[in-house]
Structures are given as C-alpha cells and as structure tokens.
Amino acid sequence: MITVGDLFTYLCVLRIINHNMELPIYLDNNATTPLDPRVLEAMLPYFTNKFGNAASRNHAFGWVAEEAVDYAREQVGKLIGCTEKEIIFTSGATEADNLGIKGVFEMYKEKGNHIITATTEHKAVLDTCKHLEKSGAKVTYLKVQSDGLINLQELEAAMTPETILVTIMYGNNEIGVVQPIKEIAAIAHKHGALFMTDATQAVGKIPVNVNEDGIDLMAFSAHKMYGPKGVGVLYVRRKNPRVKVTAQIDGGGHERGMRSGTLNVPGIVGLGKACELCYLEMDQEAARLSALRDKLESSLSQMEESYVNGNTAHRLPHVANISFKYVEGEGLMMAMKDLAVSSGSACTSASLEPSYVLKSLGLSDDLAHSSIRFGLGRFTTEEEIDYAIENTKKAVNHLRDLSPLWEMFKEGIDLSKIEWAEH
C-alpha cells in the first residue's frame, strides 16, 4: 500500500531528477503559489482519519483537531512575532481585510470615523473602504510617489483627531514596493490611530514582526506562501494597546467571538506548516530569489525602451514589473505562451481599465498597457529564468515587428504630437 510518506518521497525525488522544465513555466507567484509538498503532507490526515471539528469539546476527534489548530497558532506566531491569542483564522486575506477594517470602524465609532489608506492598495482594502463610506466613514486615499512609496509628510498632514485607522499594505502585489512600515505606524500612533497592514505578499518572504514594526492589525493569506487557498489570518494586537474588532460573521462565537464558523482544520494546519517552512527557509530563499529576479530584470531592461516599474531599492525579492514600450501586454503574454505571467494591460481586466496601481505611479496609459509582472517563487529555477529571458526577448521583438508605433518611433516620429482617431 502506498503511503503519504511514499508519495512525498516520490515528489521530492522527482524534483531532484527532473532536469526537464515543465512548460508553461510558472512565473505568476503573486497570483498564487503551488502547495509545498511538505504542506500537503501535513494537511492530509486532517481530511482523512483526523477529521474532527476543533470545537467538539467532548471526544478525541475534537481534541486532536483542536491540538492541531493550537499548534498552527504557534507556528504562525513564531513567524510574525505574536502570541497565539492574537490570531484569528479566516477564509483568506480578503476576509481578514474586511474584518480588520470594518471591525475597527464599528468598534471605535465613538472615537472617530476617519480612515487613511492609499490608492495602490489591494481591492480588498479599497472596496471595503468604499463600502464604509456609505455608512458614514470618511476615507483619505493617499497618492503615492512615482516610485510607489507613500510620502510620510502627506500622511502626517492627513491625520486628524477623528482618524481611527491607517491601513497601508506592507508589500505591493503588482510592483513589489515595500512601504516604510515602521515610520507609518509611528505616525499613526502619534495621533492616536491604529495601524493595520495587508501583508499578504510580504509575510514569509521578508522579515515581518508585528512588535518591531509597530503593527496593530495584519492580514495575510496561506496561498501566497505555498499553503492552501481558502485560509488566512487576521492578527489583532492584545497588548499595548489591546485592540478589538466587531465580528463581521456571527454564529457561535468562534475565535474569541471575533469570527464565527467551524475552523478549516486542514487549511489551518497547512497555513501553520507553510509559516514554519518560511520561518526556516526565508533568508536563503530571499537571497536566491532576488539574485534570480535581478538576473531576469537586468537582462530584460537592456532591451530598448523597457522600463522597470516601482522602487527597486525597497521591494520584495521575487517581483519584477517591466513595461516594454510599443507592444501591448496581453498580446505579449500570448506571444510568451510558454510563460505564465500577468500584465497591467486593460485587455486583461474584465473592466478594460489598465492597472490602477501603475496609473497611481503616474505611468501613462500606454506604458500601463505594456507592462508585464513576473512573480518568482520557491520552485523557480535558474534554468527557467534563462528560458524566460530568451522567450520574453523573442516575444517583444516579434511584436515590435508587428507594431506601427515601434515603426514610427524608429523613424523618429514624435508620437505625442499625433492626433489619434479615437477619443
């Protein structure tokens, strides 16, 4: 009989001996990541023989599940520097963002109604803020500089006595920019507001410590760190100060009354294991990934009329966002068919609007349309990067041969002087 252990061993051996790259190559780790085989192994028993409900107080099935959840809390706590009681398990970062922002707004209503955030936040934050505006919240959406960073003086100037929450993401999902979190938290606290961060792209990739960084609430998700989809965390500080959030999901009072619902035990076990692996492997991984990312980026930015988007000194180690002028993003991705990446082009969004994050940097629409985001990951190899470089160059060159704009540029025509037929 084949056991899980055998399967695990098989997968590891396969990785070691498999010199042939699997196509397409996955370079979209900002969208989601594959499960680390070790995470899968940890989760499986909780689907099969250890299937109990963690809230079943009175028998071994429940106790075993509860123990697994408690252990996962420890693993999470170790990674982000918090205690077990400060962790609320949710269905993901989106739910955690909702709980944090709405939960704080409702709980601290008497104190004030002003929330500060930024135009480059994930939709889970922006849409939640927009929703709250209908319930009387006043929201300031700070603009960012052309490199994607918040201007600290502008943040300071935006604080008011009614400000109850500043929520700024740790690392941006499109351009990888890392905000000056400690400084932002300090400004929020100086004015009596709480500081929250959506750290989905940062946790497990760079050191994030809620105490050192001055964080009061933090959202993140398992599936960006080689864990399963459908599970995430809202960290809620219990000391200095003690923070509370009003529950958004009622029904039994789980998670200290802050988030009801039967716990997703296998998911939580996976999340815990994913955190543990990141805790152990993060430093080497970050070094390895930034070297690969730098190789990819420096090769591609040697191409004529290519532009790297976002601050390159303060960013996540695994992200590169590059615009290739005069070719369009979706066409480019189609041309790069052996690579799985994403683009800020309007053609790739259901709304036909170009990436609002890139627009917030002040990028022109045409450069936003021409952008490609590469998200490297734990399973990205150097061979894959070399292939990606060649493949991307070929695709860009082929599309430039097809592009009237490239031809006009080469002839020295100033495209900004042309009166285009549309709009």
Added chain:
Amino acid sequence: MAYSEKVMEHYTNPRNVGTLNKDSKSVGTGLVGAPECGDVMRLQIEVDENNVITDAKFKTFGCGSAIASSSLATEWLKGKTVDEALTIDNMDIVEELALPPVKIHCSVLAEDAIKSAINDYRVKNGLAPFELAKSHH
C-alpha cells in the same frame, strides 16, 4: 479561457505584416485607435486602376484579438474592389475568429481601419470620403 486557435494562428503566422508607401497615390492608409486605449491599427491598401485592391498590409499595437482582426482584414481585402471592401462587417470578423464579447471592439476597430484606409485613398484621388457610420463606445 485559453486563446482561440485562430487568433493564435494569426499571431504565429501573420499574413501581410508590413508597410506600403503612404505617399503613393494608389495607397490608402488608415490609422485608427490610440496608444492610451491599448489599441492602434495601421492598415494600408494598394489600389489599381480598376479599383481592385491588389495588396494590403497591416501593423497593430494591441492584444492577440486585435492583431488577428487586422491580419484577417488584410487577407479579406486582397482581390476585392474598393466597393466590395466596404461591405466587410465587424461581425464577420467576430464569427471567423470566434471572438468573445469582451473582444468584439477589436473587430470594430479593424472595420474602422478598413474604412479609414479607403477614405484616405479616395481623398488622395479627389473623391469625397465616406461617412464612418458606426460609432463604437
């Protein structure tokens, strides 16, 4: 949803990519779209003394569907008279390439490019341009 095979075909084996001499009286050039919109098509036709389109070339900045729509347009234009070319409808392109609803505007732009090229040719040769009947917002 994966890219349609026909759209991929036009990308991997594009027909009629290139440039005709836009100063020649027998060439009509249509340049439609805008870089800010993510779609620019340049479509050119070479017309002989019998009003027959003997050559057509395109270059497009845009997504796969935009490239395929304009490539297909040049295929269809060759051998047609200018009058026949005016009957090419964007929905013919949609059907041929199996474009999903979100990509229909690419075919509309291709139809505009055809009409724009024809009009350019007409104006150069002392004829009145046709009205571009369809607006597409």
